[in-house]
Every structure is written in structure tokens, then in C-alpha cells.
Amino acid sequence: xxxxxxxxxxxxxxGLGGVVFASGLGxxxxxxxxxxxxxxxxxxxxVQLSDTHWGFEGPPNPDxxxxxxxxxxxxxxxxxxPDFIVFTGDLTHLTPDAQLRRARMRQFRDITxxxxxxxxxFLPGEHDASLDRxxxxxxxxxxxxxxxxxxxxxxxxxxxxxEPSGAIGPEQLTWLAADxxxxxxxxxxxxxxxxxxxxxxxxxxxxTTDAARAIELLAAYTRxxxxxxxxxxxxxxxxxxxxxxxAKSLIFPLPAPGSADHKxxxxxxxxxxxxxxxxxxxxxxxxxxxxxxxxxxxxx
Numbered sequence: 001x002x003x004x005x006x007x008x009x010x011x012x013x014x015g016l017g018g019v020v021f022a023s024g025l026g027x028x029x030x031x032x033x034x035x036x037x038x039x040x041x042x043x044x045x046x047v048q049l050s051d052t053h054w055g056f057e058g059p060p061n062p063d064x065x066x067x068x069x070x071x072x073x074x075x076x077x078x079x080x081x082p083d084f085i086v087f088t089g090d091l092t093h094l095t096p097d098a099q100l101r102r103a104r105m106r107q108f109r110d111i112t113x114x115x116x117x118x119x120x121x122f123l124p125g126e127h128d129a130s131l132d133r134x135x136x137x138x139x140x141x142x143x144x145x146x147x148x149x150x151x152x153x154x155x156x157x158x159x160x161x162x163e164p165s166g167a168i169g170p171e172q173l174t175w176l177a178a179d180x181x182x183x184x185x186x187x188x189x190x191x192x193x194x195x196x197x198x199x200x201x202x203x204x205x206x207x208t209t210d211a212a213r214a215i216e217l218l219a220a221y222t223r224x225x226x227x228x229x230x231x232x233x234x235x236x237x238x239x240x241x242x243x244x245x246x247a248k249s250l251i252f253p254l255p256a257p258g259s260a261d262h263k264x265x266x267x268x269x270x271x272x273x274x275x276x277x278x279x280x281x282x283x284x285x286x287x288x289x290x291x292x293x294x295x296x297x298x299x300x
Contacts, residue, residue: 042151042152043282043283044083044150044151044282044283045082045083045280045281045282045283046082046083046084046085046086046150046280046281047075047082047084047085047086047278047279047280047281048085048086048087048088048227048247048278048279048281049071049085049086049087049088049247049250049278050087050088050089050090050194050228050229050230050247050248050249050250050278051088051089051090051125051229051230051232051247051248051249051250051251052067052068052087052090052091052092052108052249052250052251053090053092053093053127053249053250053251053252054068054091054092054093054104054105054107054108054111055092055093055095055100055104055107056093056251056252058264059266059267060251060252060264060265060266060267061251061252061264061267061276062267063272063273064251067250067251067273067276067297068108068111068112068250069111070297070298070299071250071278071297072111072112072114072115074278074295074297074298075115075116075117075278076114076115076116081116081117082117082280083117083119083150083151084117084118084119084120084121084150085115085117085119085120085121086120086121086122086123086157086192086227087112087120087121087122087123088123088125088192088193088194088227088228088229088230088247089123089124089125089126089127089128089161089193089194089229089230090125090126090127090128090194090229090230090249091105091108091122091124091125091127091128091137091141092104092105092108092127092128093127093251094126094127094130094131096131098132098136101128101131101132101136102136102139102140105128105136105137105140105141106140109140109141121148121155121157121192122137122141122142123144123157123159123192123193123194124137124141124144124159124161124162124194125161125194125229125230126161126166126194126195126205126230128161129144129159129161129162130161130162130164133162133163133164134159134161134162137162144157144159144161144162145157145158145159145172145175147179151283152188153188153189153190153283154183154187154188154189154190155189155190155191155192156176156179156189156190156191156192157191157192157193158172158176158191158192158193158197158214159172159193159194160193160194160195160197160208160211161194161195165209166195166205166207166208166209167208167209167210168208168210168211168213168214169210173210173213173214173217176214176217177217180217180218180220180221183221185220185221185222186221186222186223187221187223188223188225188283189218189221189223189224189225190224190225190226190227191218191224191225191226191227192226192227192228193208193226193227193228194228194229194230195207195208195228195230196208196211196228196230196231196237196244196246197211197214197215197226197228197239197244198211198215198237198239198244199211200231200235200237200257201257201258201262204257204258204262206230206231206257215239215240215242218242219240219241219242222241224241224242224243225242225243225244225245225290226242226243226244226245227245227247227281228244228245228246228247229246229247229249230246231246231254231257232248232249232251232252232253232254232264232275233246233248233249233253233254233256233275234246234247234248234277234279234294235257243290245290245292247278247279248275248276248277248278248279248294249275249276250276250277250278250297251276252264252265252267252275252276253265253274253275253276272299273296273297273298273299276296276297277294277295277296277297278294278295278297279292279293279294279295280292280293280295281293
């Protein structure tokens with residue numbers, strides 16, 4: 001099965017106000033043992049932000065320098081801080097000027113440095129990495145792909161933007177296969193990436209050219225969920241048993257896949273920040289589910 005789920009169907013299928021998606025992330029509780037890979041999960045939640053495009057200026061967002069700080073303030077005001085935060089790419093807006101690219105990344109790093117959480121994970125987008133194969137990103141944020149474990153869930157960050165063709169690439173696919181080989185087939189796995197791992201709208205660049213191989217590797221595991229960005233809107237799709245969830249942007253929304261010209265949706269003064277937001281992702285202790293909560297960007 002490979003199909004898009006529209007929001008009405010998403011809500012109708014999942015119940016509980018449409019916020020619970022049965023994607024196999026959760027598990028039962030246990031205590032992690034230092035040095036050992038856990039196989040069961042405890043309650044936790046994390047936050048996903050995406051497509052901040054720091055450095056963008058233009059009519060689609062007259063508050064381009066304000067939306068990221070507003071999101072930082074909102075997350076810091078949460079009653080309970082998340083276990084960690086992930087940024088799924090396009091941290092900065094594309095520029096061919098290598099010096100300006102680094103300056104924007106440093107500014108972005110300074111702003112997100114105010115987040116009151118212990119761990120923040122960054123992934124590159126094509127705006128950050130496609131012109132220099134991720135060199136500036138690696139200098140300021142570290143590796144473009146990596147894996148980590150948290151409370152029984154195995155997280156894999158994939159880079160499908162540093163290759164100009166929009167591919168993951170054979171070297172990283174070999175690394176992915178080796179990483180997965182260390183896991184049991186029922187390990188909860190979360191994949192974090194920028195571009196979708198399926199052909200959404202290839203002519204818009206909303207695809208990964210060698211995603212089929214990554215999905216083939218992941219399909220051998222029973223509990224896989226993918227969180228990505230790039231398309232600047234909430235979107236949900238199943239490929240087989242793998243659930244894919246796209247996040248909203250913090251800079252401007254884009255039109256529904258294939259529905260209009262591939263350009264930002266105009267700013268609406270009557271509804272400022274419409275279509276912009278971030279999400280909270282909760283893994284239940286006794287559920288085999290993922291709970292997604294979408295938060296809009298709010299005016300100060």
C-alpha cells in the first residue's frame with residue numbers, strides 16, 4: 001500500500017480528535033541500561049521543527065526574522081520540556097555566498113541556543129547543504145547523518161540533500177544497512193530526514209531519487225515511522241506499514257502537492273502566520289502508537 005491520507009480521513013481513521021496515528025512507535029516500559037541497546041520504550045515526547053529558512057526576506061513572510069524566535073519562546077513555555085528537539089532541515093535560506101551561508105548558520109545556532117532543552121538534533125536541508133555537499137553544515141552542526149537511541153526507540157537521521165541529485169547515496173545506504181542489522185525486527189525505529197522517502201511530486205523535487213532502496217531496508221522492520229520536512233505543510237502517507245509525516249514550515253507554507261505553481265502561499269494580513277507551525281510527538285508507554293500534536297506560530 002502506498003497512498004496519501006487526507007486530513008479528514010486521518011481524523012476519521014485515528015480517533016481521539018485525530019491526533020493519534022497508529023505507526024508502531026510505542027512499546028512497554030523499562031529502565032535503560034548504560035552501554036546496552038534498549039528494546040522497550042518509556043513514555044516520552046519530542047518536538048519537530050522544520051524549514052526555518054533563516055535569512056529569507058520577502059513578502060511571503062514580513063516577520064521572517066520573528067517566527068523562529070516566537071517558536072523558541074513557545075517551546076520554552078511548555079509546562080514540561082520535551083526530551084529533545086529535532087530540526088528536519090533547511091535551517092537557513094539558500095545563498096551561493098559561502099561566507100554568508102556560515103553567518104546565517106551561526107545566527108540560527110545562536111537563536112536555537114536559547115532552547116531550554118538538553119539535546120537538540122539538526123539535519124541539513126538542500127538550502128543548507130546542496131551547494132557545498134554539507135561542508136558548512138558539518139563545520140557548525142556536526143555529521144549530516146547519524147543514529148541514536150532514546151528510551152527504547154532507535155532514531156536514524158538520513159541526509160538526502162547533500163548529494164546534488166537529491167539522493168541518499170550508496171555510501172550512506174551501506175551505513176544504513178549496517179546500522180539496521182544491529183536491531184531486532186520489532187525495534188521501534190524513527191527515521192528523520194528532509195525530503196520525503198517516496199515520490200510525492202518528483203518534478204518539484206519532492207522525492208528522494210534512491211528512496212526505494214532505503215524503504216526496502218526499512219520494510220524488514222515492523223515498527224517504522226518517518227518524520228520529514230521540505231514540503232512546508234502537514235502531510236501523511238503510508239508506504240506499506242511505514243507511516244510518513246511531513247511538518248509545517250516556520251517561514252511560509254507551500255501549496256498542496258501538485259495542486260498549483262510551486263511557490264510560497266501569499267501572506268494573509270488577516271490571518272498572520274497561517275500555515276506555519278511546529279509539532280509535538282508523543283510515544284506512549286503502553287501504546288503501539290504515535291500521537292502528533294500540531295502547534296501554530298502565534299503572534300507575540
